[in-house]
Amino acid sequence: MSPTTRRRLLESALAGGLVGLTGCSGVSNPASGTTGAPSTGSTPTTATDEDEESGAGRPAPLPESVALERLATGLEAPVDVAFAPDADRRYVVDQPGRILVHESGTLRDEPFLDLGDAVEAGGEKGLLGLALHPGFAGNRRLFVRYSAPVREGTPSSYSHTFVLAEFTATEDGTRAPLEGERTVLEIPQPQPNHNAGSVAFGPDGYLYVGVGDGGGSDDQGEGHVEDWYDPVEGGNGQDVTGNLLGGVLRIDVDGRADGKGYAVPDDNPLVGREGFDEQYAWGLRNPWRLSFDDGDCFVADVGQDEYEEVNLLERGGNYGWNVKEGTHCFEADDCPDETPSDVRGGESLIDPIVEYPHSGDDVSGVSVIGGHVYRGAAIPGLRGRYVFGDLEADGRLFVSTRAEGDGSWSTDVVPLGGDGDDALERLLSFGRDGEGEVYALGRGEDGGGVYRLTPDG
Template sequence: MARLNPFGIVLALIALAIPAAAEDVPRIKLEKVVQLDKPVEVRHDPAGRLFMVEQTGRALMFENGKVVEEPYLDLSEKVYVAFECGLLGIAFHPKFQSNGLLYASYTTGQLKPGEKEPAVRSVVSEFKVDPKARRVDLATERVVFTLDQPFPNHNGGQIQFGPDGLMYFGFGDGGKGNDTLNAGQDPATWLGKILRIDPTPDPVAKTAYTVPKDNPFVGKEGWKPEIWALGQRNPWRFSFDRQTGDLWAADVGQDIWEEVNLIVKGGNYGWRIREGSHDLWPATPTTTPLIDPVFEYYHDRRAASITGGYVYRGKKIPALQGWYVCGDYSYGTLFGFKYDGKKLSGSGVIVNPQTADRAAGQRPTQPSGFGEDIDGELYMCDINGWVYRIVAP
């Protein structure tokens, strides 16, 4: 099977057996901010207002050091919450200050007669809101995109607007294990992909969104034109580097390897042919070359499920400048790496939950998401309740 590594080298990091010198890994501290109900994301609008998203269905405004009591967005009566389902992300349109468009990614579920698990549907919706308003009117909802999920896990759920002003969002391979549908490599499904659309309705095609003409597979027979990148198992969290525009996606592994990929137009990141950079089912058919992860680590007693983060571009932690920070959902370990455009210039464990100070609030349990404020300072969500601010030690 052909492999493509645009960075010139195959890069692997073995969890907690780090080749980089210890002094190369910046030190940080986790500062408790607020305790919520299953927080999964921190976002800000173009004006700088900060919002925190709960998997259970609410997006809450955070100001003056506390959460505003009335929810900014409350979908708790609509979302199905179980496994990896719920309210999974929000995103403000780049022109939110003038058009007032807010987007939410969530799941719905309906239990059919005789079935033990509900039929799950992923939904991306648009809401119209006054940019200065403190609450979203649910009556303004316009459904932009839906996808019926075969299983209630591997839903993805991240929404991000890129530097090009277009919407990127991702879905996992459909769930269960082993990608039995071969969704990651199937060009005829949105499952196992990162998609790119313009959420503006297309009056000609009579669709709720428009497919950008420069998407890599537009007009290619058998391919969904919304596909931007393929070969994903579950891109639970991805983000754009606000300085370089690079798209970084963490893909949750199956049995052995967790990975972070630099997503490029039309890129194929290997699942289910490979897990990370390692062959899994190499006989799986594909028509595009495979791209190696920039960063990966293996499962042991301290790692098992990656949660993607952000490249730090704030000013308060100079040593962390340019480092990508992510976490492991199963054990709480925070990893970091620095990429110079060709190779890793540093990598390692930034917070080890086995040695972190519990009393000081520096011991994460299950990192479920990250976020940044308008100044580029980072936050981390722990599914067990706390939202942390990442600060200098």
């Protein structure tokens, strides 16, 4: 598929020209002075042998299909959902710029947060991510990631400004007043695509922020810098000194240092070395969604023309873009598997745990949509497995099972039963509640909706 064809597919994926898409092991242990483990809405307890078939300790057989329980419809482009730790309440992010409250079986008329004209939406821009603070039940703090019109400090020729902002919800948890906004971080975005958008608290209490490579194709064009790899000109993914694009950031939102709205953890990999201290990993193209499971962080990174990938995040990891697309050399017949010794001492280009092509049978698609490891009780055959999908859902989800050792995970197709094909014509995101149940978000015949995965039949 050519870059032009793929771009047109993504731009037309949703009504109104909204979302066009994109995608952690080795996460540090809890550090002193952090807020502790995430709330129950973020990280359920890890499965034990009781979650698996008795006897051999093997996972239960995969279900032949799964069904979707409709929770909410009528949204424009639902791209994220967060679960209140202290109430039966869900916060649904709609890309044009609103967060809605779902409780008592319905969406509240009054939005939780309406950013209005503060958000520049369209294509891959908009309100893209939400993370509740680990202490949300007590402090009501939350963090959102959105695209804003060009702000001071962003070149006038650039597309927009990446904004990470903090809000405080009301005591009853139903509203987040606009006047309480605090800007935490701004990043100039040279082009309108490859914005990533996912934000998530890790088990160390720090906030992990996915950042795309700056847009365009090939990791080139305006806003892209020179890097060490000559066969493909330039690239923010392989550079850690020119800007904060093309990786995953890790910051302490409970601290303030150096005039910034956050502090940098002392054990970030570039602290005391050349490069931006905020960077935790790099070599990513468009990490649309990331999620944690018991210390592992899964980063789904959208490819360009041929391959999609899911990675396990490592401290200081280099995931290869734009030297590689997945495990394959990009725009070259041959390419290295590591950086030169004069580039951060030499570092391996880490292969994904999951890769699938843009053409072929079964596991194929156009843009990976990162999911979650299932830890619920409703569908035993999914327990302990990573559930994800593709923007072009085609009546199916993907389920990956951990490999022995450090190899690639096996990936299977699980069909959507019932009217799942009509409900999710375009898959946009996933969520996981405090009980470990997984939710799918996307667009179908009823517009944008939120659905809980349930047994089929």
